[in-house]
Amino acid sequence: MGFPHKTHPRETPVLSTHFGDSEARSLSGWRARGGYRALEQALGMAPADIVNVVKDSGLRGRGGAGFPTGLKWSFMKPGDGKPHYLCCNADESEPGTFKDREIMRWTPHSLIEGCAIASYAIGAEICYIYIRGEFTEPLQIVGAALDEAYRDGILGKNAMGTGKRVDVYIHKGAGAYICGEETALMNSIEGRRGNPRIKPPFPAVAGLFGQPTTINNVETLAAVPPILTNGAEWYKGMSLSSPKSTGTKLFSVCGNIARPGNYEVTMGFPFREFLHDICGGARPGHTLKAVIPGGSSVPIQTMQEADATLMDYEGFVATGSMLGSGGVIVFDDSVCMVRMIARLARFYAHESCAQCTQCREGTAWVTKILERIEHGSGTTADLDTLLELSENMTGKTICVLSDSCAAPIVSGIQKFRHEFEAHINGKRCPMRSAAAA
Amino acid sequence: MTPAEMGAVHAESHAAHGGAGHPHAEEHRPVFTGAPRAELDALLSRYPTRMAALLPALWIVQRERGWVSEGAMAEVAQVLDLTPAYVKGVVTFYTMYHQHPVGRYFVQVCTTSPCGACGADDVVRAFLEHTGTRELGVTSPDGKFTVIEVECLGACGFATPVMVNDEFHESVTPDRVPDILSKLE
Ligand SMILES: Cc1cc2nc3c(=O)[nH]c(=O)nc-3n(C[C@H](O)[C@H](O)[C@H](O)COP(=O)(O)O)c2cc1C
Ligand code: SF4
Ligand code: FES
Numbered sequence: 001m002g003f004p005h006k007t008h009p010r011e012t013p014v015l016s017t018h019f020g021d022s023e024a025r026s027l028s029g030w031r032a033r034g035g036y037r038a039l040e041q042a043l044g045m046a047p048a049d050i051v052n053v054v055k056d057s058g059l060r061g062r063g064g065a066g067f068p069t070g071l072k073w074s075f076m077k078p079g080d081g082k083p084h085y086l087c088c089n090a091d092e093s094e095p096g097t098f099k100d101r102e103i104m105r106w107t108p109h110s111l112i113e114g115c116a117i118a119s120y121a122i123g124a125e126i127c128y129i130y131i132r133g134e135f136t137e138p139l140q141i142v143g144a145a146l147d148e149a150y151r152d153g154i155l156g157k158n159a160m161g162t163g164k165r166v167d168v169y170i171h172k173g174a175g176a177y178i179c180g181e182e183t184a185l186m187n188s189i190e191g192r193r194g195n196p197r198i199k200p201p202f203p204a205v206a207g208l209f210g211q212p213t214t215i216n217n218v219e220t221l222a223a224v225p226p227i228l229t230n231g232a233e234w235y236k237g238m239s240l241s242s243p244k245s246t247g248t249k250l251f252s253v254c255g256n257i258a259r260p261g262n263y264e265v266t267m268g269f270p271f272r273e274f275l276h277d278i279c280g281g282a283r284p285g286h287t288l289k290a291v292i293p294g295g296s297s298v299p300i301q302t303m304q305e306a307d308a309t310l311m312d313y314e315g316f317v318a319t320g321s322m323l324g325s326g327g328v329i330v331f332d333d334s335v336c337m338v339r340m341i342a343r344l345a346r347f348y349a350h351e352s353c354a355q356c357t358q359c360r361e362g363t364a365w366v367t368k369i370l371e372r373i374e375h376g377s378g379t380t381a382d383l384d385t386l387l388e389l390s391e392n393m394t395g396k397t398i399c400v401l402s403d404s405c406a407a408p409i410v411s412g413i414q415k416f417r418h419e420f421e422a423h424i425n426g427k428r429c430p431m432r433s434a435a436a437a
Numbered sequence: 438m439t440p441a442e443m444g445a446v447h448a449e450s451h452a453a454h455g456g457a458g459h460p461h462a463e464e465h466r467p468v469f470t471g472a473p474r475a476e477l478d479a480l481l482s483r484y485p486t487r488m489a490a491l492l493p494a495l496w497i498v499q500r501e502r503g504w505v506s507e508g509a510m511a512e513v514a515q516v517l518d519l520t521p522a523y524v525k526g527v528v529t530f531y532t533m534y535h536q537h538p539v540g541r542y543f544v545q546v547c548t549t550s551p552c553g554a555c556g557a558d559d560v561v562r563a564f565l566e567h568t569g570t571r572e573l574g575v576t577s578p579d580g581k582f583t584v585i586e587v588e589c590l591g592a593c594g595f596a597t598p599v600m601v602n603d604e605f606h607e608s609v610t611p612d613r614v615p616d617i618l619s620k621l622e
Contacts, residue, residue, distance in 0.1 A: 004595075083485075095549045095589040126483075133496075133533045134545075134590050136603040169483045174492055175533030177588065189484075191491030191517075193530040209485055254551045254593035261594050296550065296589075327593070335554045343550045347588050353530075 002263045003102055008278045012238060014248045015222050016264040019106045025141060027148040030109035036154060038225035042117040043162045047078065050121040054224065056232035058239075058246030063089050063180075063217030064295065064325045066313045069224075075204035076122040076212050085208040086119045086127035087189070087215040090142075091173055091180035093132055094295035095347060096327030099250040100218035102262050104131070104138035107222070108145035114221030116155065116166045117228065122214050125165040130185050132173040143170055177351035181399045182215045183207075184353065195353050196399035219250055241268025245312030249326055253279050256286065256332035271309035275330070286332040290416065294324020296344050297404030299411035300337075320411070336431040337416040338423055341408050342370035348405035359402035362393040366409055373420060376428035383413055383420055465508025468501050469494075469516050477516065487517045491527055495534055504535035532587075540576040540583035542621050544568065545600040546609075549589040555596035556610070561586055563611035564599075567618050581621075 002008050003019040017033075018024035024033055042050055055070025076084055088111070092100040103111055115127045131139050146168060149155045159166040171189050173179050179188045183197035186208045207213025227235050227247075239246045245267040251274070254260045258280025265274060275281060275288070282288045291306045292298060298321045301309070305319040316323045331340060349363035366389050372378050390406035397403070413420060422430045469477055480493045494517060498509045510524040517524075528534045535543075544564055548557045561584070565571050568582035576583045592598040595607035599617070606617060 092591045093589055096551050096593050098592050098594055101591050132591065133531075134587075134600060136600070137605055167483075172492065172496060173533075174495070174531035176531050188492065189489060190486065191488035191519075191527065193527055209489075252594055254596065255554045260596070329551050329554075329593070331554055340550045340554060343548070343553050347549050350588055 002259065002261045002278065003106075005259050005261050008263065010269075010273070010278055011264050012248050012266045013264050014226050014238075015103060015107075015110070015219065015250055016262060019102055019262065021106065024107055025109075025145065027109060027145070027152060027154075030107070034229070035109050035225075036113055036160075038228040039113050039116050039154070040160060041228055042120055043160055043164060047121045047123060050117065050228070053228060053232050054121070057227045057235040058232075058243065059220065059223055059227060059235065060245070060313065061217055062219035062223070062249065062326065064094065064297070066323065069216065069220055072204070072214060072216075073118070073122050075202075076124075076214055078123050080212065083126075083209075083211050084122055084124040085211055085213040086115065086122060086124040087182070087185060087208060087213060088115050088127060088129040088218060088221055089180060089182065089185060089215055090129055090131040090135070090138070090218045091177075091185060092135070092218070093177040093180050093351075094297060094325045094327055095344065096252060096254055096292060096295045096329040097325040098252045098254070099262050099326060101135060101138055103218050103222050103250075104135070104142050108138075108142045109149070110222045110225060111142065111218055112145055112149055112155070112168055114224040115168050116159065117224050118214070118216060118221055119166050119168070120159075120164060124214070125167060127166070127168045128171045128189055128208075129168065130171045130173060130179070130189060132179075133175055139170065139172060146170065176353075177347075178353045178399075178401060181401065184399070185215065186213065193353070195355050196401075198398055223247060239267045239312070241310050241312050242314045244314060249311070249323075251311070251326045251328050253328045253330065255330040256283060256288070256334060257281070257330040258283055265311065267312040268315065269311045271311050271315075272307040274311060275306065275328075279330075282332055286334055288330060288332050289335075290331045290337060292321075292327075292329040292408060294322045295327035296329065296347065297400075297407055298322040298324045299407050300341075300415060301411075302415050334431075336374070336429055337412060337419045338370065338374045339429065339431075341412040342367065342374045344408050345370050345405060348401060352401060352405075356397040356402065358393050359397045359405075362389050362402060363405050365389055366393075366405065370409070373423050374429055376423060376426070378420075378424050380421070380424055382424070383417070387413060465506060465512060467512055468498050468509060469512065473497050473501060488519060491517060491519070491524065492531075495524075495528060499534060504538050538576075540570075540581050542568075542582050542601055544582060544584040545587040545590070546584070547588070547590045547592075547596075547598050548586045549593075551589070551593040552596040552598070557597040559611045560597045560599065560609055560614065563614040564618075567614050 023029040051073045059069045060066045119127045176194045178184045179194040181196045184194040188194045203213040235247045291301045309319040345367040349367045352363045354360040393402040393406045511521045514521045514524045564584045570577045590598045599606045599609045
């Protein structure tokens with residue numbers, strides 16, 4: 001479903017089937033739509049068999065890194081005598097991304113069901129859903145759905161009467177993009193500042209409260225119940241392209257586009273057709289100029305690159321970017337790329353947790369220089385400085401926030417250098433003067 | 438500007454922040470008695486450590502008092518067996534905890550690039566004008582409004598998203614601003 005628009009005939013709704021249908025929010029409504037059958041099935045299976053189905057399905061993490069989900073789950077060693085934890089990452093703060101919000105708003109039970117199945121599969125008795133503090137509506141809706149699930153005996157010490165404990169709790173964030181990074185998120189649940197941790201140890205060895213932990217994105221977990229119900233082959237069979245990218249993916253589309261919203265397509269869908277047919281293309285009287293296809297942390301694409309892309313993990317890499325979180329940001333001829341990139345840099349400078357020098361200093365400096373260029377007082381040498389700073393910010397820090405800040409800057413200067421030069425040579429923003437005239 | 442003038446400006450914006458009086462010096466009335474205490478105890482049963490209840494405890498404080506004062510930080514520290522300095526270190530990390538009183542209606546407008554490309558700056562200007570706050574982060578003289586710009590609210594397809602306290606408004610345009618404000622007491 002292209003929420004808030006009608007489902008486009010070329011979409012393949014799996015996760016989004018019930019977006020916009022408020023009856024799917026209640027437990028009875030969810031049951032009437034086939035809900036909790038997958039959990040019932042799972043609780044009757046051996047945990048290792050569930051992990052194998054997820055492995056076979058080819059499901060990969062939808063939070064940004066695309067790590068194979070079944071493989072991640074298999075790192076959790078059964079019978080090690082330690083408490084295991086599951087964390088559901090509902091921090092969704094990556095600019096351009098707003099899909100997890102719709103999953104939580106419309107089908108909270110799909111997420112709870114996915115959390116319960118995953119908990120059982122990895123031997124965790126407790127799952128924390130970390131929801132960003134600004135998501136007041138999802139917090140309320142998922143909270144109400146959890147209450148219902150507890151009242152009905154789906155969750156708790158004796159989940160669905162099986163004698164197995166599955167507790168799912170919400171942990172509310174308090175405003176910090178960095179808490180979406182997995183180890184920062186764990187620190188935040190523990191009551192600490194949201195600083196990412198140095199890895200190793202990896203979460204599966206020593207994660208939340210120092211215990212073996214798995215962390216998954218909302219969309220990843222919500223995909224698990226339909227995979228169990230319909231089977232791994234069904235999920236794999238939906239891919240239009242690479243066997244390494246299977247199933248469907250929710251793409252959030254925003255910025256300068258005719259129909260912004262959430263659209264679900266099979267992996268490998270042609271990006272050009274996606275943008276033009278499904279999302280309606282440019283607004284009347286405008287032409288599209290650039291796309292950041294995977295949330296603000298991935299390289300910017302020109303329209304030529306975007307048009308040649310197949311929408312899957314490999315496809316976006318082949319045309320110079322990444323699938324990331326699936327947050328597609330579109331810019332048309334009405335916006336100034338220098339301004340957009342400067343504002344993104346400011347985002348990263350604001351959100352840096354400040355542990356690493358390259359990130360703390362780098363994000364602040366690139367922001368200052370980009371703003372200077374935007375206001376017309378930059379020099380050509382500034383472009384070299386920006387590239388040099390970006391180089392120093394890449395691959396050298398505890399987490400990749402620093403790299404994420406560099407990605408749009410480097411690709412922006414490479415692909416839209418003429419806009420930077422127009423600011424430098426004209427000593428002002430050409431778009432602003434056009435607007436003022 | 439002379440240092441004395443700068444001091445005067447600072448004092449003025451400080452008063453605007455805090456409203457009348459000097460709430461920072463106010464004696465702290467304990468939050469964690471009765472129902473909030475019971476609520477915190479229930480939360481503690483969800484975590485293996487007391488420290489893990491810190492973010493939820495601070496949320497309770499903010500709900501009850503509107504902001505998190507130094508006195509409240511000391512109380513939270515005592516209840517959770519932490520030090521006040523530790524609690525302050527955590528409070529200052531997270532942007533949603535108010536370390537000063539804010540207006541009765543706290544308005545947050547997303548201006549990150551995707552919303553910026555869709556006119557978010559004009560929405561900010563409309564809020565500053567119609568609330569009479571004029572300046573970001575400064576509370577209106579009647580103590581009713583504080584307007585700030587925030588980073589991505591995770592609703593980019595509904596540009597421009599605006600939060601007024603806990604209420605989320607989608608697809609806000611400058612012309613809708615007077616209407617949104619007129620519904621607030
Ligand atoms: C700075 C930063 C921010 C992140 N923010 C999020 C986020 O908001 N949501 C999310 O699911 N993953 C986010 N991630 C990715 C997580 O670290 C992690 O890879 C993911 O939650 C794993 O789940 P998955 O395997 O199901 O994708 C972020 C990573 C970094 C470095
Ligand atoms: S890269 Fe930036 S955000 Fe990540 S740990 Fe280092 S300072 Fe913090
Ligand atoms: S950029 Fe404004 S909500 Fe995401």
